[in-house]
Amino acid sequence: MSDVPIAPGVPAEAQAIHSHSNPGEDLGGALNKPGLGWVIFEWARNPYYILIIIYVFAPYFGAVIGAKMTSEGAFDHLPADEVATAAGAAGLATIASVTKAAGFVAALTAPFLGAALDRGGRRKPLLLIILSVLATMSGLLWFAAPDGSGLSIPMTMAVLVVASVSYTYSEVTHNAMLSVSGRPRALPMISGIGLGLGNLAATLLLIAIVVLFAMPDLLGWPLAEPAFGIDTAMGEHYRLAGPLCAIWLLLFVAPFFLWARDGGTPGAKWGEAVKGGAVGLWTTLRRASDNKNILKYLGARMLYADGMAALLALGATYTSLFLGWNLIELTAYAILGSAFAFIGGIVGGYLDNRFGPKRALIIEITGMLITLLFQLSITRESMFFGLLENTVVWDGPVFETVSDIVYLSSIAFLAVTATASISSSRSLLVFLAPPKRVGEFFGLFAIAGTVTVWLGPLLVEVFATSFNSQRAGMAAISILFLGGLCVLLTVEPKRPDPES
Numbered sequence: 001m002s003d004v005p006i007a008p009g010v011p012a013e014a015q016a017i018h019s020h021s022n023p024g025e026d027l028g029g030a031l032n033k034p035g036l037g038w039v040i041f042e043w044a045r046n047p048y049y050i051l052i053i054i055y056v057f058a059p060y061f062g063a064v065i066g067a068k069m070t071s072e073g074a075f076d077h078l079p080a081d082e083v084a085t086a087a088g089a090a091g092l093a094t095i096a097s098v099t100k101a102a103g104f105v106a107a108l109t110a111p112f113l114g115a116a117l118d119r120g121g122r123r124k125p126l127l128l129i130i131l132s133v134l135a136t137m138s139g140l141l142w143f144a145a146p147d148g149s150g151l152s153i154p155m156t157m158a159v160l161v162v163a164s165v166s167y168t169y170s171e172v173t174h175n176a177m178l179s180v181s182g183r184p185r186a187l188p189m190i191s192g193i194g195l196g197l198g199n200l201a202a203t204l205l206l207i208a209i210v211v212l213f214a215m216p217d218l219l220g221w222p223l224a225e226p227a228f229g230i231d232t233a234m235g236e237h238y239r240l241a242g243p244l245c246a247i248w249l250l251l252f253v254a255p256f257f258l259w260a261r262d263g264g265t266p267g268a269k270w271g272e273a274v275k276g277g278a279v280g281l282w283t284t285l286r287r288a289s290d291n292k293n294i295l296k297y298l299g300a301r302m303l304y305a306d307g308m309a310a311l312l313a314l315g316a317t318y319t320s321l322f323l324g325w326n327l328i329e330l331t332a333y334a335i336l337g338s339a340f341a342f343i344g345g346i347v348g349g350y351l352d353n354r355f356g357p358k359r360a361l362i363i364e365i366t367g368m369l370i371t372l373l374f375q376l377s378i379t380r381e382s383m384f385f386g387l388l389e390n391t392v393v394w395d396g397p398v399f400e401t402v403s404d405i406v407y408l409s410s411i412a413f414l415a416v417t418a419t420a421s422i423s424s425s426r427s428l429l430v431f432l433a434p435p436k437r438v439g440e441f442f443g444l445f446a447i448a449g450t451v452t453v454w455l456g457p458l459l460v461e462v463f464a465t466s467f468n469s470q471r472a473g474m475a476a477i478s479i480l481f482l483g484g485l486c487v488l489l490t491v492e493p494k495r496p497d498p499e500s
Helices: 012-019 033-045 047-055 057-071 080-117 124-143 153-176 184-219 241-252 254-259 270-286 288-322 327-355 357-376 402-432 435-450 455-467 470-475 477-488
Strands: none
Touching (some): 033 153, 047 124, 047 153, 047 184, 047 288, 047 327, 057 080, 080 153, 080 270, 080 435, 080 455, 124 153, 153 435, 184 327, 241 254, 288 357, 288 402, 288 435, 288 455, 288 470, 288 477, 327 357, 327 402, 357 470, 357 477, 402 435, 470 477
């Protein structure tokens, strides 16, 4: 039993997570150097995921693939008004295949990395190697020209797979260092601030891209033409996101290496750690019956995280096709989402402390589900599933109708709840996992977020095809949120044996 007194009005699990390390050990708060070092890592690295995977490069690459297939006659058998939709679907399917390949590699290897981290030596040198690979792959995306003069489509896909796997490895290693980054009471806030700053960094880069390149290209303002001679016809403003993220990572990751606590086992050898980790992981899987509670949680995360990933990854494409948004509108959507995601990181830490990580997750997943249903109620003609007719508010180049403005506003709530759920998910795992095997369970945590990454896109594809409706396809994501909630409700928020 915990020696921590239970404060009035605060759930026991919210307080128990605060005593998850050695009694009396004060590792510092969120604003101490070790905590700031852990946080700055996400400020430096997270823009890669937001710019490359979600908002900038992936949509560009999907469009390139669709255009290439169209030029090669892949859709000549279709009516002219269906070619654009088919090309978009083909591009989206290719992006999904990249995600599936990266997820498959990560699912097979990340748990072994996590288990080795619990037994291995210094973690920072390992992260230096991983981040070097990520920065290199990110920089190479500049050469993914639409005319095929640089990286070919298969080569670009390979670069994205390597980068995605490197990102996952960095996440597993970085997460394993969370427990030594501050006193237990500060960990939810450290986790939340890290996510918030990561999204804030992405917001700054997105603003730079839209102001310097997208707006001059479409509006001739605030510059007469795109800055630095960027050729938008060759997609250079999209491709530039790769080297920008690489440079950003290299510029800002230094404080992490200077300030963050390594948390590795002194004197341990990585060769022995990998071998011991594999044995330990196999033992963990064999003893699944001893960890039913945490395995139920990981199963719940597998479902709701797949739903969240599909909603974020496909949301921009859906909006572009269904509401007909242009580049500036999509970028504004991305900037607003990233800005509110910064708030979401703080909200996640607050909800963890106030209600406990399990209740916080229930609130956050429910919020994402409600937001999804609200977004699906909006079309070019009406809102609230036809109850309110859409109207034009101005004759301008962007956000011309009430539906556009309302849909844009909805990203604020989605961004807050989605980012908060990531923070709460990590906090709940730190609470549920045996203290001596946190890295091992963060490896399984990575599996839960990647092994079925194909499920969300598959459901969207099946429903959209069966009902011949993009809205029906996106509505299928709600199945994953509901399934995750149902499983999460069965998880008992109890602490493991400290000696296990």
